Amino acid sequence: MPSAxxxxxxLSSYADPGSMKIISWRLLAILFALMLAVPAVGRAQSFxxxxxxxxxxxxxxxxxxxxxxxxxxxxxxxxxxGHYLYRDHTVAAAPGGEDTLSLQLQPGEKxxxxxxxxxxxxxxxxxxxxxxxTLERAGAPASINITYQxxxxxxxCYPPTTRTVAVPALPRAALAAAAPxxxxxxxxxxxxxxxxxxxxxxxxxxxxxxxxxxxxxxATDAAAxxxxxxxxxxxxxLDQNAGFVxxxxxxxxxxxxxxxxxxxxxxxxxxxxxxPMYPILAGxxxxxxxxxxxRRGLVLSTAYVLGLATAFGLLGVAAAxxxxxxxxxxxxxxxxxxxxxxxxxxxxxxxxxxxxxxPSAWTSRLSRDNGTxxxxxxxxxGLGFASALIVGPCVTAPLAGALLYIAQTGDVGLxxxxxxxxxxxxxxxxIVFGTAGARFLPKAGAWMxxxxxxxGFVFLGxxxxxxxxxxxxxxxxxxGAMLALAAAAVLGLFSGPAASRPAGLARAAxxxxxxxxxxxxxxxxxxxxxxxxxxxxxxxxxxxxxxxPGAAPVPAAVVVDPAGLERAIGAAAARSRPTMxxxxxxxxxxCRQMDREVxxxxxxxxxxxxxxxxxxxVTNNTPETRQLMETYGVVGPPTLIFLSAAxxxxxxxxxxxxxxxxxxxxxLDSAQTAR
Amino acid sequence: xNKPALALMLAATMSLAACGxxxxxxxxxxxxxxxxxxxxxNPATPFIGAEQADITIIGFMDYNCPYCKMMxxxxxxxxxxxxxxxxxxxxxxxxxxxxxxxxxxxxxxGYQDKYHAVHNAFMSAPDRxxxxxxxxxxxxxxxxxxxxxxxxxxxHREEIDAVLLLNSREAAALALNGTPAFVIxxxxxxxxxxxxxxxxxxxxxxxxxxxx
Numbered sequence: 001m002p003s004a005x006x007x008x009x010x011l012s013s014y015a016d017p018g019s020m021k022i023i024s025w026r027l028l029a030i031l032f033a034l035m036l037a038v039p040a041v042g043r044a045q046s047f048x049x050x051x052x053x054x055x056x057x058x059x060x061x062x063x064x065x066x067x068x069x070x071x072x073x074x075x076x077x078x079x080x081x082g083h084y085l086y087r088d089h090t091v092a093a094a095p096g097g098e099d100t101l102s103l104q105l106q107p108g109e110k111x112x113x114x115x116x117x118x119x120x121x122x123x124x125x126x127x128x129x130x131x132x133x134t135l136e137r138a139g140a141p142a143s144i145n146i147t148y149q150x151x152x153x154x155x156x157c158y159p160p161t162t163r164t165v166a167v168p169a170l171p172r173a174a175l176a177a178a179a180p181x182x183x184x185x186x187x188x189x190x191x192x193x194x195x196x197x198x199x200x201x202x203x204x205x206x207x208x209x210x211x212x213x214x215x216x217x218x219a220t221d222a223a224a225x226x227x228x229x230x231x232x233x234x235x236x237x238l239d240q241n242a243g244f245v246x247x248x249x250x251x252x253x254x255x256x257x258x259x260x261x262x263x264x265x266x267x268x269x270x271x272x273x274x275x276p277m278y279p280i281l282a283g284x285x286x287x288x289x290x291x292x293x294x295r296r297g298l299v300l301s302t303a304y305v306l307g308l309a310t311a312f313g314l315l316g317v318a319a320a321x322x323x324x325x326x327x328x329x330x331x332x333x334x335x336x337x338x339x340x341x342x343x344x345x346x347x348x349x350x351x352x353x354x355x356x357x358x359p360s361a362w363t364s365r366l367s368r369d370n371g372t373x374x375x376x377x378x379x380x381x382g383l384g385f386a387s388a389l390i391v392g393p394c395v396t397a398p399l400a401g402a403l404l405y406i407a408q409t410g411d412v413g414l415x416x417x418x419x420x421x422x423x424x425x426x427x428x429x430x431i432v433f434g435t436a437g438a439r440f441l442p443k444a445g446a447w448m449x450x451x452x453x454x455x456g457f458v459f460l461g462x463x464x465x466x467x468x469x470x471x472x473x474x475x476x477x478x479x480g481a482m483l484a485l486a487a488a489a490v491l492g493l494f495s496g497p498a499a500s501r502p503a504g505l506a507r508a509a510x511x512x513x514x515x516x517x518x519x520x521x522x523x524x525x526x527x528x529x530x531x532x533x534x535x536x537x538x539x540x541x542x543x544x545x546x547x548x549p550g551a552a553p554v555p556a557a558v559v560v561d562p563a564g565l566e567r568a569i570g571a572a573a574a575r576s577r578p579t580m581x582x583x584x585x586x587x588x589x590x591c592r593q594m595d596r597e598v599x600x601x602x603x604x605x606x607x608x609x610x611x612x613x614x615x616x617x618v619t620n621n622t623p624e625t626r627q628l629m630e631t632y633g634v635v636g637p638p639t640l641i642f643l644s645a646a647x648x649x650x651x652x653x654x655x656x657x658x659x660x661x662x663x664x665x666x667x668l669d670s671a672q673t674a675r
Numbered sequence: 676x677n678k679p680a681l682a683l684m685l686a687a688t689m690s691l692a693a694c695g696x697x698x699x700x701x702x703x704x705x706x707x708x709x710x711x712x713x714x715x716x717n718p719a720t721p722f723i724g725a726e727q728a729d730i731t732i733i734g735f736m737d738y739n740c741p742y743c744k745m746m747x748x749x750x751x752x753x754x755x756x757x758x759x760x761x762x763x764x765x766x767x768x769x770x771x772x773x774x775x776x777x778x779x780x781x782x783x784x785g786y787q788d789k790y791h792a793v794h795n796a797f798m799s800a801p802d803r804x805x806x807x808x809x810x811x812x813x814x815x816x817x818x819x820x821x822x823x824x825x826x827x828x829x830x831h832r833e834e835i836d837a838v839l840l841l842n843s844r845e846a847a848a849l850a851l852n853g854t855p856a857f858v859i860x861x862x863x864x865x866x867x868x869x870x871x872x873x874x875x876x877x878x879x880x881x882x883x884x885x886x887x
Contacts, residue, residue: 054852054865054866056852089770089771113741116741116744116802116803117801117802117803119803149769149770151740151741151742151853152853152866154742155742155866155867156740156742156852156853156854156855156856156865156866156867157737157740157741157742157743157769157770157853157854158769158852158853159769159853159854160769160771
């Protein structure tokens, strides 16, 4: 806050000292009195003015500057509650330089003030990054002028603040990481608290040489340029632009992203999530056509799919506005539980428990007949929109990836378009079904009931599969066995002699399902946990003490916060071992599949003998795990990041989503050979 | 007194009691040695509102500051309701080059007696004004002769520079935190408030009560 003494010389230049009237203390007293009088009024209304105490810009926006190991300069603002910074008013310049230097600005939040329009703002915290390359181009200046501007909510806007900050020297860690010193393997010690506390399951006794070593880490810690929690551990250099959608966007821009999402959509159309749409669409077409209309079927199903895609697009917009990690929210116990209950209800409806339809108020609106008995295009589109909402929560990797990308970058346009494309892709088979089905499918009859029963079991399976993420393994196995045996019964396994060929085939399928159900029961009796390998306990019993092909590699550390990860990486670097950082979560179904199919593979286990496996457990959505994911540019589990012995991420080694043994081996190999 | 008003007063009293008077005074800006009459000396822009006013409100404003824009209807409402209030706007552009250019256009429009037309056009723009082109378009729509304006901008450049410099120095001297800020008959009101509150403050000033 400027003092009178400092301002005086300024004033003398425009005000005649003789005529200058001094308000000074008397006015001040009145002002104080005013301050005391009106606060109550101010508080009671929405536009407080007199009672507000103003923070100086430096108090409202605390700036910290740090030099990263890769030479980037980061500016971080801590923003006082009730204040915000205009993201786009952040400007950096070299002193004396005319041009502004380009900054990578952290995504902001959209703020829409009436009469002012939408602006990107930072609340709570903001961050800008000046890349090493930009600094270089600017002639490696010793200091940088950084200008920023913000407001107090519903109150005032501060004039821009400009601070001249000295550019810190490149941290030592960057140099140290390039040539890591060899150290003797550390003595065994117990896992530190942060690594054990939230480990998802009891870890097998770790091998001594795989333990994180604290002394070695201290050296890196001491050289850390930014002790600030959100920075990447000092010695680690990540491959830039490793993000999922970022990478797509880099490769071919907007069109490529859209094309990719359309492709994902087509693939997703064959997942059980989309199955409920077929009967709904059949209903639309069934009532929409008057006997033969293939064209009508095409038009109606296209309208349906457009409605569906629009709903997905809007979901993208919602993600951008909420800025939340939707995948984590949707994968929570509550969401998963609710979804599996929805599938149970759908199944009940298929078995004839009740008629599946949207609330009658909607359907009567949507299916207004125009008096012809035909559905209108509008109603088909409306039903498409509504059914997207029904199956929308069925989150799959590309959908979650897109939502996360949008939430993180606030790029509404690209995100919404990508999800729209995803919805269109999902709709392609629906259009084929709607067009061809209108001609080829027989009219409603007994077959419909059989299809319904089939779908009923598919839905029960979905409910079971979803619930398996949140139920104890024994319950999952028991329910699975019940489901399989019931399906076998319905398929006619236990009835009299087969009357026809289809009935015989059904009975064969029933036998297979029943066999699996019985295996589940056996597994249950032997304490198996994995419904896909119910007899695993048998295998391990036959070869006691020997890690069979099913034994997953033992992680060097399981971490849940940045400090733990930093230690674990430091420990690996200290022993010149590359690392494979595995972002995983209990609720991540693909991760479990990878555990079984990829990590248990003998070749991967062997390759991991020469590398540290660090598991990052993001099961719990905590500030620490969110920060870890943000720092490492991880969209969601499963993500594999490979670091060389010098803690550098070799280009194009990162694996996102479901992956294969050969890809993991290739990335591990790159990490081994890279420096 | 009706019930809502009573409830409001009760809430107000309670919040006052809960908060205590001390903290309100703490962060008060120091009023540097600048007199109220100095603020009114040789105003660069015409007053609006009452001819015979006993209340003068000086507003430090930026056309691209959202809370300034929100205050314009409140002040217009006040002047409509109170025949003895006048307002003097001081251009204090703090939102960069475009804001400064807006202020220059408004001040230059003053030479063809269009200051308020431009001021209102800028303040009531539905969105923030992000380009000089948009600014010129709004000025044209407000009835400004743009050729004349360009001549005035060039011919009176030094005067306009001086006004902007003076305003920013006054703002610094008053230790204003930002825009909007008001001085009502010598009382600094840092930030906006709705018309009803403005009226309450003015009533106290008029009745000579200490403002408490």
